[in-house]
Amino acid sequence: AQKITQTQPGMFVQEKEAVTLDCTYDTSDPSYGLFWYKQPSSGEMIFLIYQGSYDQQNATEGRYSLNFQKARKSANLVISASQLGDSAMYFCAMRDPTGNQFYFGTGTSLTVIP
Amino acid sequence: GAGVSQSPRYKVAKRGQDVALRCDPISGHVSLFWYQQALGQGPEFLTYFQNEAQLDKSGLPSDRFFAERPEGSVSTLKIQRTQQEDSAVYLCASSSTGNVETQYFGPGTRLLVL
Numbered sequence: 108a109q110k111i112t113q114t115q116p117g118m119f120v121q122e123k124e125a126v127t128l129d130c131t132y133d134t135s136d137p138s139y140g141l142f143w144y145k146q147p148s149s150g151e152m153i154f155l156i157y158q159g160s161y162d163q164q165n166a167t168e169g170r171y172s173l174n175f176q177k178a179r180k181s182a183n184l185v186i187s188a189s190q191l192g193d194s195a196m197y198f199c200a201m202r203d204p205t206g207n208q209f210y211f212g213t214g215t216s217l218t219v220i221p
Numbered sequence: 222g223a224g225v226s227q228s229p230r231y232k233v234a235k236r237g238q239d240v241a242l243r244c245d246p247i248s249g250h251v252s253l254f255w256y257q258q259a260l261g262q263g264p265e266f267l268t269y270f271q272n273e274a275q276l277d278k279s280g281l282p283s284d285r286f287f288a289e290r291p292e293g294s295v296s297t298l299k300i301q302r303t304q305q306e307d308s309a310v311y312l313c314a315s316s317s318t319g320n321v322e323t324q325y326f327g328p329g330t331r332l333l334v335l
Contacts, residue, residue: 111263142323150310152264152326198263207252207277209324211263 110134111199113212120189121220127174128184128215130199140202141182143173146214147195158182189219223247225327227313233333234303242298242330246315253296254324255288256312264312270296303334
């Protein structure tokens with residue numbers, strides 16, 4: 108069963124603007140972790156931000172913030188003040204608390220336009 | 222400090238050949254994960270080690286895939302009698318124990334089976 112859904116195959120954003128990348132997840136367990144990773148063309152997955160299911164506040168890391176809406180089971184990534192170097196694939200992932208597996212979505216390709 | 226390293230970065234194999242892919246995790250990291258990433262897809266979990274113990278191998282697609290981590294540090298993913306459908310990027314990730322078990326990924330090994 109699909110656990111992570113990313114419905115935007117590709118997104119474009121003007122440099123210095125903010126962009127939201129969508130992610131919904133499916134789990135029946137109350138304890139889980141949600142992650143966002145960036146994968147540039149070089150192929151390496153870069154950790155961006157983490158949100159625990161019990162965290163009361165939305166996670167923030169510099170220009171990255173996670174819009175966590177637990178009831179809707181969504182964990183959208185917001186990138187503020189986009190930079191050309193933000194152009195990459197972005198993957199949402201969830202850690203399954205019953206095991207040690209991470210489930211990844213199919214990714215969103217972000218292109219920042221100068 | 223040093224990150225996760227993988228070797229070789231690229232591997233071309235003829236169908237039917239055996240291949241071995243190496244992962245050097247971050248020093249001291251207890252957990253090690255292997256993923257398979259097909260072109261245009263998100264990573265898919267293959268197997269998980271905690272120290273030298275392989276705690277989960279449910280993602281290995283067939284008995285041609287074998288992974289080991291005999292001393293709890295370096296890990297090797299072996300694929301026997303490679304098939305064309307094995308062509309993918311193989312990602313290794315490691316993490317330390319803690320409240321946020323974020324994985325740090327290596328650059329991956331791109332395997333092409335002809």
